Amino acid sequence: MADTFQKLAAIRGMNDVLPGDAARWERLESLVRDWLRSYGYRNLRTPVLEYTRLFTRGIGEVTDIVEKEMYSFTDSLNGDSLTMRPEFTAGIVRATIEHSLIYDRPQRVFAIGPVFRHERPQRGRYRQFHQIDVEALGFAGPDIDAELILMLARLWKILGLTDIRLELNSLGSAEERLAHREALIAYLEGFKDQLDEDGQRRLYTNPLRVLDTKNPALQQIADDAPRLLDFLGEASRAHFDGVRRRLDDAGIAYRINPRLVRGLDYYNLTVFEWVTDRLGAQGTVCGGGRYDGLIQLLGGKPAPAVGFAIGMERLLDLWTQAAEQEAEPECDVYVVHQGEAASLRAAAVAETLRDAGLDVVLHCGAGKFGAQMKRADASGAAFAVILGDDEIAAGQATVKDLRQAAQPGADNQRRLPFDGLAEALVDALAAG
Ligand code: ATP
Ligand code: MG
Numbered sequence: 001m002a003d004t005f006q007k008l009a010a011i012r013g014m015n016d017v018l019p020g021d022a023a024r025w026e027r028l029e030s031l032v033r034d035w036l037r038s039y040g041y042r043n044l045r046t047p048v049l050e051y052t053r054l055f056t057r058g059i060g061e062v063t064d065i066v067e068k069e070m071y072s073f074t075d076s077l078n079g080d081s082l083t084m085r086p087e088f089t090a091g092i093v094r095a096t097i098e099h100s101l102i103y104d105r106p107q108r109v110f111a112i113g114p115v116f117r118h119e120r121p122q123r124g125r126y127r128q129f130h131q132i133d134v135e136a137l138g139f140a141g142p143d144i145d146a147e148l149i150l151m152l153a154r155l156w157k158i159l160g161l162t163d164i165r166l167e168l169n170s171l172g173s174a175e176e177r178l179a180h181r182e183a184l185i186a187y188l189e190g191f192k193d194q195l196d197e198d199g200q201r202r203l204y205t206n207p208l209r210v211l212d213t214k215n216p217a218l219q220q221i222a223d224d225a226p227r228l229l230d231f232l233g234e235a236s237r238a239h240f241d242g243v244r245r246r247l248d249d250a251g252i253a254y255r256i257n258p259r260l261v262r263g264l265d266y267y268n269l270t271v272f273e274w275v276t277d278r279l280g281a282q283g284t285v286c287g288g289g290r291y292d293g294l295i296q297l298l299g300g301k302p303a304p305a306v307g308f309a310i311g312m313e314r315l316l317d318l319w320t321q322a323a324e325q326e327a328e329p330e331c332d333v334y335v336v337h338q339g340e341a342a343s344l345r346a347a348a349v350a351e352t353l354r355d356a357g358l359d360v361v362l363h364c365g366a367g368k369f370g371a372q373m374k375r376a377d378a379s380g381a382a383f384a385v386i387l388g389d390d391e392i393a394a395g396q397a398t399v400k401d402l403r404q405a406a407q408p409g410a411d412n413q414r415r416l417p418f419d420g421l422a423e424a425l426v427d428a429l430a431a432g
């Protein structure tokens with residue numbers, strides 16, 4: 001038996017969030033939800049599993065995600081090919097079409113949750129990670145494009161992030177990309193021998209993605225390549241200028257990066273990324289852009305759309321660096337009890353405290369008084385409520401202020417009648 005027993009562990013690249021860290025996640029999520037509400041975004045929740053063809057069609061066959069990162073499997077019951085969502089946009093667009101959400105009015109929606117990509121795990125790159133995904137469906141822009149970017153600038157401010165900068169580009173229209181593509185292929189053919197395996201493969205299928213390469217040996221080739229920006233027609237240029245003017249008016253700094261193409265096939269016009277140097281190699285915190293063709297591509301009536309996704313692990317990492325996070329107390333009040341009568345009464349006392357809105361942890365299980373008080377201290381509670389035979393007989397509780405050390409002459413402990421105990425604790429907590 002012993003040699004066949006395998007220790008059970010989480011899957012590589014998929015992380016547990018333990019209670020000590022979960023408090024930070026919850027705080028971040030709560031700030032993010034308030035921020036989203038302040039711009040009128042509403043939650044849209046889609047399933048984790050979708051038919052694989054949604055992603056192959058929606059994201060594009062020649063992309064990192066579809067080529068090598070998807071968790072796909074065959075449903076053994078009926079042979080369907082299913083995939084764990086690698087991103088939110090395709091599923092949200094599918095739901096939008098399926099429920100005819102945007103034909104009477106445009107929609108501002110968001111989703112927060114896990115997504116799955118089979119990548120090489122490292123800091124800031126996991127196989128299950130979390131995204132805050134925001135989509136504005138049915139808007140043609142450029143006003144909404146700028147609003148999304150302004151909105152992100154506000155989130156960084158709320159979180160106290162400063163070392164984060166905006167990169168901006170325009171991918172133009174399909175026809176403009178086609179004209180650029182021909183010029184790009186002709187240019188890249190001149191360097192065919194120098195391209196890496198990815199580059200060789202993408203040269204004719206998705207040459208724009210060759211510019212997106214992270215291979216240091218190819219940077220110069222990519223830098224000198226024909227720029228899509230130079231192929232933009234009047235309408236695309238006007239859209240881009242419209243976004244830029246609004247950013248300039250709002251005082252948002254940005255760098256135009258002609259090589260910014262984004263990983264997914266479906267983008268057009270505005271694309272952007274927010275990047276930082278504080279996260280090591282994985283410095284992109286947020287990526288987004290316009291995808292006017294996707295709704296039609298997935299079977300809907302043509303409608304424009306734009307959105308972005310934030311990587312939550314990277315955001316959390318950055319936020320933790322920017323703002324010292326205090327440990328969250330488990331509760332306001334920890335209830336300690338000694339003796340049969342007190343232990344029977346303790347649960348009822350705890351319930352009356354919760355009725356008054358307090359967060360209360362009741363000591364459960366056996367335990368000497370000293371051990372229980374140690375637990376009370378460790379909980380981070382402001383007060384311990386102590387019940388013993390004396391207290392029960394007197395109809396009172398002993399309240400100990402855990403944040404104030406006992407000093408000679410100054411008592412940090414007092415007796416209070418059960419009647420009015422909750423109110424007294426609420427007042428004391430409000431007084432700090
Ligand atoms: P990268 O170039 O880093 O692979 P991407 O272009 O694949 O990023 P998107 O598909 O735009 O990323 O996803 C949006 C955001 O999600 C990224 O900007 C990043 O913050 C985060 N992200 C992407 N992949 C991962 C991952 N494997 N682990 C953690 N966060 C990720
Ligand atoms: Mg990627």
